[in-house]
Amino acid sequence: MARMALLVSPELCIGCRGCQSACKEWNGLPAVKTVNRGTFENPPDLTGADYNRIRFMEVPSAQDAQRWLFVSQRCMHCGDAACMKICPSSGALFRAKNGAVVFDKGKCIGCKLCGSACPYGLIRFDQANKVSKCHLCHDRTEAGLTPACVKTCPSGALKYGDRDKLAAEASAAGYSNLYGEADLGGTGVLYAFKDSPKVYGMLQNPAFPAEVHFWSGIKSLAYLGLGATVAASALHYLVIGPHKEEGEEVKKDE
Amino acid sequence: MTNHWIDFRNADVILVMGANPAENHPIAMKWIARARERGAKLVVVDPRFTKTASKADLYAPIRPGTDIAFLGGLINYILQKGLYFREYVVNYTNASYLVNPEFKGPGQLEGLFSGYNEKARQYDKKTWSFQMDEAAGVPRKDPSLRDPHSVFQLMKQQYSRYSLERVSAITGTPADKLAAVYQAYASTGRPGRAGTELYAMGWTQHTVGTQNIRAMSIIQLLLGNVGIAGGGINALRGESNVQGSTDHGLLFNSLPGYLSVPTASMADLAAYNDKNTPKSKDAKSVNWWSNKPKYMVSYLKAIYGAHAKKENDFCYAWLPKLDEGMNASWLMIFDNMIKGRYEGFFAWGQNPACSGANSNKVRKGLAKLEWMVNVNLFDNETGSFWRGPGVNPADIQTEVFLLPACSSVEKEGSITNSGRLAQWRRKAIEPIGQSRPDAEIMNELYFRVKGLYRKEGGKSPAPILELAWDYGAPGPDGKIEKVDISRVAMEINGYYLEDVWDKKAVPPKQLGKKGALCASFVTLQADGSTSCGNWIYSQSYTQKDGKAVNMMARRSKEDPTGLGLFAGWAWAWPVNRRILYNRAGVDPNGSPWDPKRAVIKWEALAIDKVTGKPGLWKGDVPDGPAPPLAAKGGKYPFIMKPDGMGAIFGPGLVDGPFPEHYEPLESPLQANPMSAKVRINPAARMFYTAQGGLPEDVFANADPRFPIVGTTYRVTEHWQTGVLTRHLPWQMELQPQQFVELSTELAGQKDIKSGDKVTVSSARGKVWAVAIVTERFRPVMVMGKVVHQVGLPWCYGWQYPTDGSGGDSSNLLTPTIGDANTLIPETKAFMVNVQKA
Amino acid sequence: MSRMVKKAGAFEIVNHWMLAGSCLVLALSGFAFVFHLDGVAALFGGFPPMRAWHNISGVVFAVSLFLTVFSYLPVSLSFSADDMKWLSMGGGYLSRNKKELPPQDKLNTGQKLYYLVLLGMGAVMSASGFTIWLLGNKGLVLLSYFAHNLFFVFFMVAIPVHIYLGTFANPGTLRIMLSGKVPLDWARRRYGKWVSRMGLG
The missing domain is CATH 1.20.5 (Single alpha-helices involved in coiled-coils or other helix-helix interfaces)
Structure with a gap:
């Protein structure tokens, strides 16, 4: 199978967070008790029960008083995955056919080394300290479906498909910055930006x-x-x- | 909607004003995104920089309740710069009509139209009429549009007062932004450019709600944007099936299919028909409503069955009648309730204790009832009002019943979306626990009430005892054991009760066979030979080769026009027409104004298979089969209007034939900057006057205690008052608590930081909320003064979550006043104060 | 037959084997972790139980290592000219021709040095292990991870050396860690200073 990817286009994201709910529903994840912290954004961080979330950012704009950005956050599914390299357990983190970094909680020993190794700091754990993160809906993609978040996304901000094709489409649509294209062996989650990734609060120069x-x-x-x-x-x-x-x-x- | 959801992708300019689709209608954004990929411009006008604004090419702030000033300025801009679509305006609208010379507008009468009666707060609309050509019986016209009494000139005169500077001072929109919006939108006045407008409760929930939409209708007619792909005026409905429920008679004054509810003075069917059937002597006007008697009789046949006969006026007398001038809309229900005029109340699928404007009044009103039945998926603030905040259960005598209803996925049926698309949905799972579909609850209720009437008698039992209720097989006791919802749908579609013939055709042609489902409303009759529960839905459940076909269940994905009409997907009323008034989308010869986006197109040489004659419409279902206007037998495009014309001059409304800016009931201004003497809509019904009123109905205008403009809205994560979504922990995780959005400037003044708990209060109530301090809400300059604005969602309630962490409804703040025409409450503009809690 | 003398007490012996046992479990499971050896993991019932074994053994190891301090640290820190001489003679391991080695205390020079190295390595191993296990600090964890792995390599060298020297290379030595008793003659030859100090004649 060609390497697949999830293309995130924050320009198209409307912050509806259908992706967050769909993810929880498909993966049977419990709710996390939150409070309003003076923002629409919730939960405040990824958790073992929140495989993805939308970061809400208000940034200055040339045209208006501000821009309001909605940026999907989740495991990047690195091509060269430090989490997999550091994992002491055989098969707890593995590479799926579509290129996703998938976990097997039955084999996870709960050492959390992967969390420390992740260059993006995006790996979280469940109550039993087992790795619990986006797996690009391994069970769905194996069955020929798209990830639940993609299926739900109403605006086209999340797309799943052939990585090279998605990258080419994004470039053709005028997205000059394809974040993740070359980092860490190329990430399985790509971001299509027109501005610097810094504007969207993305990690600069992620390193293994x-x-x-x-x-x-x-x-x-x-x-x-x-x-x-x-x-x-x-x-x-x-x-x-x-x-x-x-x-x-x-x-x-x- | 005149158009439909997918059609947004065909627009060149999309004006979103009075709506926030990215938050409330997320799927809409898919089509808006497609339009933008084609190069379309998204223009958002909103007090707040919304999620939709975050996707906009152009955003302009506005003070809540000043939309008519904003739109009046746009009308002025279009007229002054000559950007209107002249051929369209002259041929398809009433712009050329000459108005009664005695008519006077707000420019001449200091904010009023002629005929105002101050005491009654009503207009005598006598002067709001057209000059008639006595011989032809049609209005006099001046196609040059120069006559000073022409609609066009009167309009020009009225809106010449809406200069850019004045509008900017009223709305608080910076002049440069205003000009940019005007320029962008007026660019759609050329053929080949399509502009659409999307609105929701941000436009309707005002004392001038109907006129907000009228103002936009005028703009769309001036620009030739009605009847084309990517155009129209599109109401984004606030619930998935609010279009369907309105179609089926939800409102107090309309029977299914928008037939008027009779009033007491309409003693018999003839009187009803006489009063309600518009007439036209213009041969080119279809005047579709002239068919109303057919629809009324077919409706009576549907509900009273064999009992409805010509001899007994089809049981017209059994229909409930409104008293003359009686208003039974939402605000009136609770006004009557708090005054102790009701014994009982069914809160069916609603939560007025949170959704009702001025919820404190609603909650107090509920306590005046002897009994209340709450039909819902969950108990809610309405059903539990007796143990609500500040209520001592011992003081409440109301007996409350909860009937558990099942959710939409636990039952089969149709749902009609904003684009008039009726889609059939199958049951996904069996109802949980003791819950039942609404139809089953009604069935149970009906037979019990019927049994009581039979046993005990009562006033006028016949309308209940003889009601046609043929929705399934009756059991031994005569009660229908299980409602077959398809039979309800078939009743709505209608049946031929006799063989029906078109006797005018030579030779006479059979339209329908006795016992068959009606083909469409075109075949309905006024003689009792057809039944139809809702004429606009006729054709939704038809018959093919002797078999019933549920048109709403169709799922074809073919789109031969390429415009996204998908004519084989489900079914849209009327007669599967996807874009209304599409005859206005072609020139008088039937050629589309924009050949690249032709909704319909007249092919003069093609042979019509049905008639065998040359001349055929291609594309969408046209507004009537008649040839285009310029051809022999051609008709005007606006077939629902008696004169066939788009109404720039609209004498039908109670508060003026042209929209005029009035301030909201509560505003930061002492006087209306447009006309000092008339502050608010002069025809709006007042609940609290100088003479007083209920303390619950007080308001505070330009009051230093409440100096901040407040508005309410929704969030994606919660449905309506949140009764369905607050019980979903996943949704609560996303939006856990009542919040108030305010500007950094206001927060600075009040020493409020993001995340602080604050109290928001109005003259009627207060709520706590978490402050979201943001650059997205900016103070505006209104009449030279800084005006601060805040906004709150209304999806929270005290009853759930049970720990009270959610907060309570922001409708505790909103006032008791409604639109002059519809009485929809004004919840989108009111005055508040904000303090650190 | 020479008189038997008590070279090591029960505490010392038990602690040694606790240390040795935990060390072997740690080494074996560590090997399986590093190289994803499913067969080895299966001995423990899979990777997750193996982690429990590894962690518990780590605790035992750390405690045992700490307890050795009482038995060996003072003596290991006392060096004299004899130690230099012992070292210069390579402990007698470098040639078939055995020459007389300088008299040794309870531990010979090599054992002392080995102990100090082992104590240091064990401390690093324990500290890094507990850091990985219990601390969430990303930087510290990664550093500890690296140290743990690096010292794992050192242990892979140290463990067989110790076993070899305690058994094949020095016949009779193993008795110290079994019964604790060795023949006086044997002891005098190898641990002369100790025999004198203890007044065993």
């Missing part, structure tokens, strides 16, 4: 964590170290032999 990168490069040293030491010990035993004084006997029954 050096610690994870470096360790991945040297982790085979563990095998090497173990193997070499065992081998050296054996060699020592054969070549130099045990530390035995003359006349000393070793009896098993001692």
Whole structure:
């Protein structure tokens, strides 16, 4: 399967948040108790029960007193996913055929390392500390459907499809900034912007964590170290032999 | 709507004023986005920089309640700059008609039209008439539009007073923004340019609500925007089926299909028909309402069945009658209730304790009832009014019943959207618990009431005992055991009760066979040979090859016109016409003004299969089959008007034939800047006068205690008063609490920060709310003074969530006054104060 | 047959095996975590239970390691000229020709150094492990993650060295950690200073 992507176009988003409700419904996620904090935006952050949310931003505008921006936020589904690299459990985070970074709570050990490794800080956990984040509706996409948020989006602000095609369409429609196109091996969630991503509060220069990168490069040293030491010990035993004084006997029954 | 949702994509300029579709009609934004991709301009005029404004190419702020000033300025702009579509205006509107020379407008009468009776707050409309050509029996015209008594010149005169500067001073819209909006919208006056207007309760819920829409109608007629793709005047309805319920007689003064409810003076059917059937002597006018007697008789046949006979006036006498001048609309119901005039009350699918303007009055009114039946999905603030804030249950004698209704997905039926599209929906799941579909509850109620009448008698039992109620198989006790909703739909469509013939045709042609479902309202008769529950829905459930066909259940996705008409998807009234007045979208020869977006098109040489004669309309279902105006037998386009013309001069309304700016009941101004002597709509009914009134009905104009303009609105996450959505934790997560939006300037003055709890109060009540301090709400300059504005949603109520964290309805603040024509409450402009709680 | 002397007490022995056991569990599960070894994880009942094993073993390891301080730290920190000599002779491990080594205390020089290194590595391992487990600070967690992994590699070297030296390389040594008793002669030869200090003759 070609790599698929979710294209977010905040220019088309009307902040209706059908995506948030649809996500909760499809994934059977519980509600989070919130208060009004002096904004339409809620919940205040992604949670293990909120795989996506719309960030509401009021920014200065040349034409009016302000612009009101609505920016979908969720796991970016990195092509080179630090979360997958750091995950100690086999199969807890895996790459789906469509390129999404998907989780298996049954295999998640709840160590939350992925949360620390995520360059965007977008991974959240459920009450049992298991990874709980956008999976681009793995169950739906596997069955040939679009993610629930995309299905619900009334304005076309969320689109799901062939990553290259979506990128080309966005460029053709005049979106000069395709955020995520080249970052981290290319993200599976792309943002079509006409202005700088900074205006939309996007992370500048997301970077793969050096610690994870470096360790991945040297982790085979563990095998090497173990193997070499065992081998050296054996060699020592054969070549130099045990530390035995003359006349000393070793009896098993001692 | 004259047009339909998908049609927004065909517009070149979309004016959103009095609506916020991005918040309240999200799907609309899909089509607006498609239009913008084509290069269309979205223009938003709103007191607040809304979600819709965030998508706009041009945004202009406005003070609530000054839309007519804004639109009057646009009319003036169009006329002064000659940007109107002259051929359209001359041929298709009454602009050329000559008005009674005694008619005088607000420019001459200091804000009033001629014929005003101050004491009665009413107009005598005698002078609001046309000069008649006695011989032909049609109005006199001046196609040059120069006669000083012509509608055109009178209009020009009245709106010459709406200069850019004056309008800006009234509305608070900066002059440059005003000019930019005018320029953008007036650009659609050329053929090949389409402008549409989307409005909702932001226009209707004013003392001048009807005139707001009239003002826009005038603009659309001047620009030739009615009857074309991407044009029209489009009401975005406040509920998914409010169009359907209005069509089916929701309003106190209309029977299904907008037939007037008879009044006491209309003693018999002949008197009713005489009073309600418009006449025209103009051969080119279709005057469709001349068919009204057919629809009325067919309606009587539908509801009284075999009992309705010619001999007994089709049981016309059984219909309830209004007293002369009686108004039974929303505000009056609760005014009567608080005055102790009602014994009982059915709150069916509604929550007036939160949705009703001046909710405190409503809540007090409920306490005057002996009994109340609350039919709803959940208990709500209405059903629980007796334990509401400040109420001691021991003081309340009202007995309250809750009948659990099921939701729309638990039943089958039709729903009619704003675009008049009736769509059939199937049941998704069985009703939960003891809940039942509304029809089943009504069925139960009907047979119980009928049984009581049968047993105990009573005043006038016949209309109940003999009501046609044939919606399913009766059980042993005669009661229908299960309502078959399709049979209701079929009754609405109508049946041929006899073989029906077109006797005028040579040779006579059979229109319908006895027992069959009616083909359309064109075949309805006034002699009792047809029945039809709602004439405009005739054709929604027809018959093909002896089988019933539910047209509303159709699901074809074909769109041969490419305009998004989708004629095979469900069914739109009337007769599946998707764009109303489409004959105005073509020139007098039948060629579309805009060939690229032809809704209909006359093909003079094509052979009409039905008549066998040349001449055929292609495209949408035309407004009548007659040839175009210039052809032999041609007709005027506005077939629902007696004279066939678009009404620039509209004498039908009670408050003036042209819209005029009046201030809201509560405004920051002492006087109306347009006319010092007449502050508010002079024909609006006053509940509180200089002589006094109920303390609940007080208002405070230009009162230093309430210096801030308030308005109300909705949020995407909640439905109406939130009865359905406040019980959904997911929705509460998104919008948990009552809030008030206010400007950074006002917040600074009051030392309020975003997230602070504040109290918003009016002369009638107060609510707490969380402050959202934002640049999106700006103070406006009105008559040289800074006026602050705030807005609150009305979707919260004290009863749920039970911890009270949601807040209470902002309708506790709104006043008791309504539009002069419809009495729809003025909840979109009132005066408040805001204080840190 | 030489007289047996008590080289290690019960506390010392039990603690050693707690440390050794937890260390092996940690190493094994750690290996499975690093290299996603499903077969190894299956021994623990899968990855999630394996994490519990790893964490609990981590606690045991940390506590045990701390308790070793009482047994070994003072002696490990006392160095003399004999230690330098021992070191210069490579502890006698470098040649088949065994020469007389300088007398050693309870721990010989190599054991002392090994202990200090082990104590340091174990401390880093414990601290980083607990940071990953219990702290949410992203920067600290990533740093700890790196340290934990890096020292895991060191442990992969240290563990077999210790096992080899405690068994094959030094026959008879294992007895110290089993019964705690060794023949006096054996002890005198290898831990002469200790035998003298303890007044065992």
